[in-house]
Amino acid sequence: xxxxVSTSPHLRSRTDTASIMRDVVIALVPAVIAAVxxxxxxxLLVVAVCVAAAVLTEFLYEKGCKxxxxxxxWSAVVTxxxxxxxxPVTIPLWQAAFGSIVAILVVKQLFGGLxxxxxxxxxxxxxxxxxxxxxxxxxxxFPDAVSTATPLAVMAAGGKLPGLLDMFLGVKGxxxxxxxxxxxxxxxxxxxxxxxxxxxxxxxxxxxxxxxxWLLGGDVLYAxxxxxxxxLMLGAVFMxxxxxxxxxxxxxxxxxxxxxxxxxxxxxxWGSYAEGVSFAILFMNIxxxxxxxxxRTKPFGGVKA
Amino acid sequence: xxxxKLHGVHVPHRKHTADLAAVDMGCPAMVTIPMSMHIxxxxxxxxxxxxxxxxxxxxxxxxxxxxxxxxxxxxxxxKRIEDVLISSGxxxxxxxxxxxxLMTRCPDLKPPVIENQADFLQAxxxxxxxxxxxxxxxxxxxxxxxxxxxxxxxIVNGAECExxxxxxxxxxxxxxxxxxxxxxxxxxxxxxxxxxFAIEDNKPQCIAKMQEMCRQETGMEVAxxxxxxxxxxxxxxxxxxxxxxxxxxxxxxxxxxxxxxVTTLASIARYVRYGIPLVKKCVTVDGGAVKTPKNVIAPxxxxxxxxxxxxxxxxxxxxxxLYGGPMMGIAVPDLNQPILxxxxxxxALDEEEAKLPPTTACIKCGRCIAHCPLNLMxxxxxxxxERQDVEALAELKVNICMxxxxxxxxxPARRPLVQTNKLAxxxxxxxxKAKQAKEAAKK
Numbered sequence: 001x002x003x004x005v006s007t008s009p010h011l012r013s014r015t016d017t018a019s020i021m022r023d024v025v026i027a028l029v030p031a032v033i034a035a036v037x038x039x040x041x042x043x044l045l046v047v048a049v050c051v052a053a054a055v056l057t058e059f060l061y062e063k064g065c066k067x068x069x070x071x072x073x074w075s076a077v078v079t080x081x082x083x084x085x086x087x088p089v090t091i092p093l094w095q096a097a098f099g100s101i102v103a104i105l106v107v108k109q110l111f112g113g114l115x116x117x118x119x120x121x122x123x124x125x126x127x128x129x130x131x132x133x134x135x136x137x138x139x140x141x142f143p144d145a146v147s148t149a150t151p152l153a154v155m156a157a158g159g160k161l162p163g164l165l166d167m168f169l170g171v172k173g174x175x176x177x178x179x180x181x182x183x184x185x186x187x188x189x190x191x192x193x194x195x196x197x198x199x200x201x202x203x204x205x206x207x208x209x210x211x212x213x214w215l216l217g218g219d220v221l222y223a224x225x226x227x228x229x230x231x232l233m234l235g236a237v238f239m240x241x242x243x244x245x246x247x248x249x250x251x252x253x254x255x256x257x258x259x260x261x262x263x264x265x266x267x268x269x270w271g272s273y274a275e276g277v278s279f280a281i282l283f284m285n286i287x288x289x290x291x292x293x294x295x296r297t298k299p300f301g302g303v304k305a
Numbered sequence: 306x307x308x309x310k311l312h313g314v315h316v317p318h319r320k321h322t323a324d325l326a327a328v329d330m331g332c333p334a335m336v337t338i339p340m341s342m343h344i345x346x347x348x349x350x351x352x353x354x355x356x357x358x359x360x361x362x363x364x365x366x367x368x369x370x371x372x373x374x375x376x377x378x379x380x381x382x383x384k385r386i387e388d389v390l391i392s393s394g395x396x397x398x399x400x401x402x403x404x405x406x407l408m409t410r411c412p413d414l415k416p417p418v419i420e421n422q423a424d425f426l427q428a429x430x431x432x433x434x435x436x437x438x439x440x441x442x443x444x445x446x447x448x449x450x451x452x453x454x455x456x457x458x459x460i461v462n463g464a465e466c467e468x469x470x471x472x473x474x475x476x477x478x479x480x481x482x483x484x485x486x487x488x489x490x491x492x493x494x495x496x497x498x499x500x501x502f503a504i505e506d507n508k509p510q511c512i513a514k515m516q517e518m519c520r521q522e523t524g525m526e527v528a529x530x531x532x533x534x535x536x537x538x539x540x541x542x543x544x545x546x547x548x549x550x551x552x553x554x555x556x557x558x559x560x561x562x563x564x565x566x567v568t569t570l571a572s573i574a575r576y577v578r579y580g581i582p583l584v585k586k587c588v589t590v591d592g593g594a595v596k597t598p599k600n601v602i603a604p605x606x607x608x609x610x611x612x613x614x615x616x617x618x619x620x621x622x623x624x625x626x627l628y629g630g631p632m633m634g635i636a637v638p639d640l641n642q643p644i645l646x647x648x649x650x651x652x653a654l655d656e657e658e659a660k661l662p663p664t665t666a667c668i669k670c671g672r673c674i675a676h677c678p679l680n681l682m683x684x685x686x687x688x689x690x691e692r693q694d695v696e697a698l699a700e701l702k703v704n705i706c707m708x709x710x711x712x713x714x715x716x717p718a719r720r721p722l723v724q725t726n727k728l729a730x731x732x733x734x735x736x737x738k739a740k741q742a743k744e745a746a747k748k
Binding site: 296302 | 311314316317468540544550551552553554555622623624625626627631632633634635636637638639640654658659661662665666667668669670671674675677678679680681682684685701702705708710713714715716717718719721723724727
């Protein structure tokens with residue numbers, strides 16, 4: 001009889017990296033369903049292409065570099081789905097795939113793979129596409145194939161917005177996964193219940209945008225429209241809560257959310273882009289090491305050296 | 306704003322043996338009794354090969370101030386004194402006794418005569434009792450308090466927060482009167498004003514029993530604590546019962562508290578009443594590989610193999626065998642390892658339970674930080690350790706880590722965080738010592 005000798009603990013919780021990533025994918029399902037309902041089946045095609053490109057890129061890179069293949073941890077799937085949610089349904093498929101390749105290859109793998117990247121891969125993928133293919137990235141088409149403007153563009157131009165209920169359900173122009181606030185909130189609740197994320201960043205992020213918009217815009221309706229428009233909900237729930245690129249303490253997460261909120265409002269109010277969420281998160285990603293340093297926990301009974 | 310409760314993790318309870326009263330396994334053929342079953346200096350053997358010994362006879366004396374004597378747990382003949390490897394990695398002498406199967410009691414055993422605190426402490430020394438919750442700190446040393454008014458409360462640790470283990474549960478249910486007597490001894494000789502029996506709320510029978518015991522007493526109370534690992538950790542227990550923080554590098558007494566394990570307390574009372582030193586131990590025998598999990602009373606020094614055999618052996622091949630629970634227990638290399646004074650459980654895990662999960666990359670989820678009872682940052686400690694930054698490790702206070710294992714338990718990437726903490730601790734201790742020496746030299 002040979003016995004295994006290892007250090008304690010000899011018991012592990014059931015949650016592992018793959019189950020966490022799978023939970024994030026499950027939490028995104030309502031948003032994808034909403035996209036199919038609102039924009040049609042092509043949404044699914046975009047999601048499939050993004051996921052396939054992300055997983056394949058990771059697989060080929062790791063094979064090529066003779067690294068252990070980690071596609072089984074579902075993290076590339078998460079990146080693919082989130083990137084797809086950040087694209088308009090009409091995006092040419094090769095562009096969608098290109099976004100995934102940039103996200104996985106440049107942002108994730110070249111920085112050392114899972115957990116070592118400093119910026120959110122999906123966000124950089126989105127920004128690269130946005131800057132490279134501005135035309136297709138802002139071609140907002142409604143289900144009836146009528147071109148439309150996003151609520152943020154409408155607000156900037158001073159036009160007429162969809163009603164609050166339509167804003168909430170997602171009957172409006174926008175990226176395929178960002179439009180339905182309802183679907184995103186269902187995903188948020190799921191992630192909270194499964195303890196995948198904490199409430200701190202999303203609540204601080206959305207709360208800050210709400211309060212600042214109210215102060216700057218002067219009325220509640222405007223503030224409500226601001227928090228339901230654009231990529232705010234998607235960003236706050238799914239991208240500003242990415243583990244590797246955000247602080248790992250709750251106080252740090254509050255600061256991160258607050259910073260994201262302030263930057264989003266600044267860009268939306270005074271920037272030349274209608275949308276500010278992805279730039280705000282990317283900027284805060286870069287600040288994360290500093291926030292982490294400022295928000296270290298205080299050891300119990302610890303005495304200053 | 307003060308933190309109301311310390312963090313921890315929810316572990317599966319698996320207290321399969323909670324309702325099983327402890328059964329005496331009888332006499333093993335041979336016992337191996339190491340001279341170091343406690344923290345401190347090893348005991349010095351008083352016998353040599355060929356000597357005849359009886360149960361309860363002192364076979365080794367204290368080897369220093371922090372030390373504990375050792376008594377024969379069976380009657381028979383000393384076969385040899387040999388060096389054995391103990392779980393700390395040190396080699397210490399062990400007395401091997403071949404049993405004559407009679408369990409003849411040492412004729413000199415009689416209850417100690419106690420008139421004052423000094424007598425009481427001497428009795429504790431003679432009893433060979435050490436902290437039975439796991440640490441094995443000699444009890445007389447812990448209870449040697451110069452200024453008795455410093456003790457605001459004694460917290461009797463019946464939390465038993467490790468999965469599987471129910472030996473303290475059985476102490477409270479099988480010997481509640483001994484527990485009570487032990488508490489009265491503390492009131493009498495250490496002038497303790499407040500005694501708190503701290504029990505996790507997953508043991509309602511124990512809570513009810515101890516409440517019943519306390520009803521007629523003054524200065525005794527029961528604290529029902531939520532079942533949370535590591536509720537039974539000393540610093541955690543003190544904070545959750547009397548709200549005091551034990552500062553880094555200080556003793557519980559500096560926060561006005563003494564924490565004593567409930568079985569230790571009962572053993573003290575047993576010695577004072579009957580004069581029987583610590584020669585037997587109730588151990589929980591469980592784990593997926595064990596056929597009939599039980600609570601077994603075994604003579605100290607009994608090989609684990611005999612105790613497992615008393616539980617009808619194995620249903621599956623054991624792949625990992627532990628002293629203690631799965632969170633802090635120590636894995637042993639073979640089944641010849643003896644039952645020690647501070648052994649409260651032996652677990653034989655089957656293949657499924659013993660499987661070592663593959664370690665993957667840290668995803669920086671922060672779970673280790675959110676669940677550390679002492680608010681440490683295991684992920685950052687690991688990073689600092691990997692770059693061998695001792696200064697950063699000292700700043701991160703890895704030296705106060707109690708090695709409870711919450712961080713490793715909760716880590717979704719299955720990283721060996723507590724193992725890294727242990728390695729880092731040693732480096733920080735050496736670093737702090739060198740720093741102190743340097744500062745002393747300056748003065």
